[in-house]
Amino acid sequence: MKAPEVSPPVRSSSASRLILLLLVSLIVHLSGCGLFSPKRTLLYDGPRGSILLETVPQRGSTAGFRSVTGLQASHPIILESSVILASLRGLSIRPDSATVSASNGSIRVSPVLSYEDAQFLAPLISTALSAATADQYVIFRVRSSPGSSETDHRAGTGVDSGLSQMPSIEQKETAGALYVRGRALHIILTKYRGRPDATRALDSSPADSKDLAGRTLLFTPASALRTDLSRREVLPLPAELPSVSVDYQALPRTPEPPAPAPAPTAGAPESHLAPPAASTAEEVRELKELVVKKDLELERLRDEINRLKQDLKDLAAQQRGTAGSHKQPPRTTPSTPKP
Incomplete structure (x- = not known):
């Protein structure tokens, strides 16, 4: 006697709606956080x-x-x-x-x-x-x-x-x-x-x-x-x-x-009348150094990525060569000498 077939349980649609709601909430939260x-x-x-x-x-x-x-x-x-x-x-x-x-x-x-x-x-x-x-x-x-x-x-x-x-x-x-x-x-x-x-x-x-x-x-x-x-x-x-x-x-x-320079104050020391050193030039120099450092870092990352790509190519070629060398030659049935 054939046993009756048991159909797999049907997943409730409420679980799917709950997962979708959680995903939407997560996206809204990440958007609010500035992601x-x-x-x-x-x-x-x-x-x-x-x-x-x-x-x-x-x-x-x-x-x-x-x-x-x-x-x-x-x-x-x-x-x-x-x-x-x-x-x-x-x-x-x-x-x-x-x-x-x-x-x-x-x-x-x-x-x-x-x-x-x-x-x-x-x-x-x-x-x-x-x-x-x-x-x-x-x-x-x-x-x-x-x-x-x-x-x-x-x-x-x-x-x-x-x-x-x-x-x-x-x-x-x-x-x-x-x-x-x-x-x-x-x-x-x-x-x-x-x-x-x-x-x-x-x-x-x-x-x-x-x-x-x-x-x-x-x-x-x-x-x-x-x-x-x-x-x-x-x-x-x-x-x-x-x-x-x-x-x-x-x-x-x-x-x-x-x-125009500010008017000198009576009784003020002479050293305080001179304007401060050109701090803007120093700030520009630091900014240029920062830009140069970023460019050098990007160049280093590009070289590293190119090196990794080449390593992957060499590894793939090596694996293909190893797989080819391990192949067994086809077996041949020895011929029986005729009397």
Whole structure:
């Protein structure tokens, strides 16, 4: 008598749904932790500011952000520090209409960066652009030192930030992003004199769009503005951030005169009147050494990968040779001699 067949137990669909739910929760958690966030490379980080390179990933658009299809920048590119300095010094910001109405219609256009801050950033940004790739853009942050004058030093402009008479209670941070495409230098302002981030430079938020809502970024000279560009916003930043596109070849090539030295204080020792040594040159040198070290490390890794590939090829060839030598020759039946 044939035994009845026993069908295998059917797996409950609830277990599959539970596994799927756990996977979705894990992906959401990892996304929130920044696992899928754009890759950042820290080039410089100090008490006065930081410089990073961020890689734009190939992904679609998300709510509240610009559609990201990949950055095709003209990087690496060598721009002189004087060109970067002129670009940063030409930036100014205008308040939103609500602020203008609250101040009885008086509009105060303020420079985005003081001369000292722009002079600090210019060589670092120049070095970062020379190290960036076509899918990377530069993030810069600078903190204004307490007690430093924020008065605009451009002679004859009559522009003052309005902060030189205010007491310095704490440091203020200004940040932005930029990249070069063709002749255009695209600059996006992500923070203006806000509270410095307490987190590491690699983990800090890329933008503070709430404080910049309604503000307009201006540039001088206006003849260098690229208003004819059909600008493609490709950076993973909020769309409402103020930005400008500048024809850097139309900027003056001669560097601006140095900022005036502070007036000597009566009774102060003479040694305190001299400005400090050019710390910016030392910082640029350290940044260049870091870039060279990274290039050497990448070259070493490439050589190691090529060596491993060759070892694998040699091992495979050796195994094929060993397998061929172990093959037994076909057996032949000995012939019986005829009588």
